[in-house]
Amino acid sequence: xxxxxxxxxxxxxxxxxxxxxxxxxxxxxxxxxxxxxxxxxxxxxxxxxxxxxxxxxxxxxxxxxxxxxxxxxxxxxxxxxxxxxxxxxxxxxxxxxxxxxxxxxxxxxxxxxxxxxxxxxxxxxxxxxxxxxxxxxxxxxxxxxxxxxxxxxxxxxxxxxxxxxxxxxxxxxxxxxxxxxxxxxxxxxxxxxxxxxxxxxxxxxxxxxxxxxxxxxxxxxxxxxxxxxxxxxxxxxxxxxxxxxxxxxxxxxxxxxxxxxxxxxxxxxxxxxxxxxxxxxxxxxxxxxxxxxxxxxxxxxxxxxxxxxxxxxxxxxxxxxxxxxxxxxxxxxxxxxxxxxxxxxxxxxxxxxxxxxxxxxxxxxxxxxxxx
Numbered sequence: 001x002x003x004x005x006x007x008x009x010x011x012x013x014x015x016x017x018x019x020x021x022x023x024x025x026x027x028x029x030x031x032x033x034x035x036x037x038x039x040x041x042x043x044x045x046x047x048x049x050x051x052x053x054x055x056x057x058x059x060x061x062x063x064x065x066x067x068x069x070x071x072x073x074x075x076x077x078x079x080x081x082x083x084x085x086x087x088x089x090x091x092x093x094x095x096x097x098x099x100x101x102x103x104x105x106x107x108x109x110x111x112x113x114x115x116x117x118x119x120x121x122x123x124x125x126x127x128x129x130x131x132x133x134x135x136x137x138x139x140x141x142x143x144x145x146x147x148x149x150x151x152x153x154x155x156x157x158x159x160x161x162x163x164x165x166x167x168x169x170x171x172x173x174x175x176x177x178x179x180x181x182x183x184x185x186x187x188x189x190x191x192x193x194x195x196x197x198x199x200x201x202x203x204x205x206x207x208x209x210x211x212x213x214x215x216x217x218x219x220x221x222x223x224x225x226x227x228x229x230x231x232x233x234x235x236x237x238x239x240x241x242x243x244x245x246x247x248x249x250x251x252x253x254x255x256x257x258x259x260x261x262x263x264x265x266x267x268x269x270x271x272x273x274x275x276x277x278x279x280x281x282x283x284x285x286x287x288x289x290x291x292x293x294x295x296x297x298x299x300x301x302x303x304x305x306x307x308x309x310x311x312x313x314x315x316x317x318x319x320x321x322x323x324x325x326x327x328x329x330x331x332x333x334x335x336x337x338x339x340x341x342x343x344x345x346x347x348x349x350x351x352x353x354x355x356x357x358x359x360x361x362x363x364x365x366x367x368x369x370x371x372x
Contacts, residue, residue, distance in 0.1 A: 002366045003034045005104035007114035009041040012236065012260065014281035015111040018136045021181040022108055022362075025355035030363055036102055040114035044092045095121065105366045106130040108358075110181075112143045119146050127151070130365040134358060136180055137280035139305035140165055153365070155358055157284070157351065158309065178358050179351025180284035183265050200228035200333060203271035203291075205264065205282060206235055213277065215243050216322070217296060221275060222251045223326035226333040230255040231267060265289065273332060273339065275325065278303040278310065287315055287350035292342035294319050294328055314345035 004026055008015040019037045026033050095117065107122075107129065109115035115133045122129045131152040133144055138157050145168045154175045156162050162175045202221060206213035218232055230253050234241040244257045261267065264282070268274065268289045276282055278298040283306055286293055293316035298307045310316035319328050332338060351357075 005107045006037045007040045008110045018110040018181045021355045025359035108132045116146045137302040138309040179354030181355035200272040203274040204232045205276040220325045224329040278306040287346040288352040290343040290347040313349045315349045
C-alpha cells in the first residue's frame with residue numbers, strides 16, 4: 001500500500017482546496033493508496049497559525065501597497081533567507097513524529113512553507129523521498145525555490161510559469177506543466193449565454209474570506225440595466241453577509257446571499273457570468289467551466305499576477321475601476337458574442353484533468369523508487 005502525505009496551510013483556503021482535490025484524485029486512481037492531508041503550520045506551530053493569518057489579513061486590508069511591495073521581492077527574499085532557514089529547517093518534534101507514524105512514500109505540498117520545511121527535512125534525513133511542489137497560482141513566486149529541494153519536482157499551471165522557474169534556477173527536467181488541481185464534479189457543464197434574460201445569473205464571489213467583493217461592489221452590479229439574478233457568495237465574511245441580507249429589499253435585482261460554500265463549481269455551472277477577485281483555484285475552476293469572468297479588486301501580489309495571466313489568455317476581463325462594474329456587467333450580458341468568446345478562451349486555457357495527472361505522477365514516482 002502506497003502512502004501519500006499532502007501538506008498545506010490555512011483551512012478553507014485555495015491551498016486547502018487543492019490538497020482535497022489531490023487527495024480525491026489519488027484515491028480514485030489507486031484504491032489502495034493511503035492519504036493524509038495536514039495543515040503543517042497548525043500541526044507544527046499551532047500558536048503561529050492565528051498570528052500569521054491575522055497579520056496577513058490586517059496587511060491586506062489596511063496597507064495593501066505594503067504587501068504588494070513585499071510579495072515576490074528579491075530584496076525581501078535575500079534579507080529573510082537566514083531567518084527562513086531557521087524556521088523551515090524541519091526539525092520540530094511534531095513533524096518528526098508525523099513522518100515516523102505515517103511513513104509517507106511521497107509528499108505533496110500545495111504551499112511554499114510546507115514545501116520548504118519538508119525539503120529541508122528530506123535533504124537531511126531522507127534524500128530519496130519524492131517531494132512535489134504544486135503551485136496554486138498562475139505565477140510561482142521566488143519563495144518556492146529553496147536550496148534544499150535539489151530533487152523535488154515542481155508542478156505549474158502554464159508554460160510561462162515553467163519558464164519563470166527555469167529563470168530562477170530550477171532544472172527543466174524537474175518541472176511539469178499540468179495545471180492547478182480542480183474538482184472534476186460538473187466541469188464542462190456550463191453553456192454561455194443563457195437562453196433568456198430572466199434565466200441569467202451573475203455569480204459574485206469574494207474568495208473564502210470574502211475580501212475581494214465589498215457591499216458597494218454588489219450594489220454597483222445591481223445598478224445594471226440588464227435582467228438577471230445576483231448570486232452573492234460572502235465566504236467567511238459575516239459582516240458582508242449580514243449587510244446584504246439586511247438590505248436585500250433595496251436591490252432591484254433578485255439576490256441570493258450565501259456564506260462559505262464547499263461546492264462553488266455547482267454555482268458556477270448555473271451562472272451566466274461571474275464577478276470575482278482573482279484567487280488561483282477560483283480562476284482555474286471557472287476556466288474549466290468556461291465561465292465568463294469580470295475580475296474586480298484583485299488582492300495585491302499573487303492575485304494581480306493571476307489577473308494579468310487570465311486577461312493575457314483572453315479568459316477574463318479586468319475592471320480596473322470599481323465604478324465601472326455596472327456598465328461592464330450590462331455590456332457583457334448584452335453581447336452574446338463576447339460571452340461566447342470568453343467562454344471558448346477559458347475552455348482552451350483550462351486544464352480540468354490537472355488533479356488526475358498530478359496524482360498519476362505522484363504514484364509513478366513511488367513505483368519508480370520502490371524496491372524490486
